[in-house]
Amino acid sequence: MNEKVIHNIPLRNGKTAQIYQGAFGSGEHETTRACIKHLETMSLSGKKVLDVGCGTGILGICASLLGAKDVYGYDISWEACKTAVECNKLNNISDYHIICGFQDCINGVFDIIFANIYFDILIDISGFIKDSMANGGLLVLSGIPIEFNYDVRAHYIKCGFEVIRLQIHEDFSTVLLKKTSEV
Template sequence: MERRIHEIPLKNGRTARIYQGAFGSGEHETTKACIAHLERMELSGKKMLDVGCGTGILGICASLLGAGSVVGYDVSFDACATAKLCNELNNIDNNHIVCGFETCVKGTFDIIFANIYYDILTAISDFIYGSLAENGLLVLSGVPVEEHYDIRRHYMKYGLEVLDLQIHEDYCTVLFSKGRLAH
């Protein structure tokens, strides 16, 4: 079966190519918001974590935009297999895919993206906070609009500062910083 390929043009003139086969084709409002955040960030030499990576779209975009290294993990074997194929399609070798839960990921990251369900964002918040380097940036997306206050309050209890809140049609995207402003 031939898979459809989605092309996502990036601000630096490069194009991410993503196979259909898991969440993350670049068409959903939350994915578009995350890519827009990536395009505004200084990624050169930075370590990024993509929580619930799906097709690996955010890691691939980060790599194409200059990130030093990316780790993406997902609990779905099919998503991880698709992400590895997407890495090959884009000639990406610094987007490392881990199939498993957050306990399979160690280390700290300059930037973390989590475009996943609200209940998971709250359930693994200790892991996300502990994995975010001092002065790091965190982008949470996939949060239903009606839950944006609760997710902001939940993460602010760690001392994270809200830098940006975007309300989309059905979901919201929140950008946090840990420590002093990281841009």
């Protein structure tokens, strides 16, 4: 029987997220690392967080370990969700809720939303993200190929978001935005 490999992700607060290599990554990708760095700089206490396309649950687990009040993640991949649930157990986390399905399975308003997914999906679900975000809430979009970064940013600005920080990585980009209006 194959033993599952556990990857450790040390966090600034001294805790370590443990992730099984599963359907998706284990935290080494430049976009995942950028999202974790954003999480580490945010005040998460009492916050409700959503991870869009949660994969193996890395961002939600990190958010929980960094003090978020309630964390939700969804993914369309059964294998990803199964691994995310296993990772929750590995980290003794009970406030990170994994939902297998599309965005219509999610109902609520979130203070912080992460979406580290394909850029075209980021455009397609922008209405859902806007409607699910509290005014003044923070949004981290990642997984955006550099050549499509402008298009994604321009689209979200039209949706009522303000760009707070843009990071260009080797192949991809990450954008931190704030919801400023109900456009």
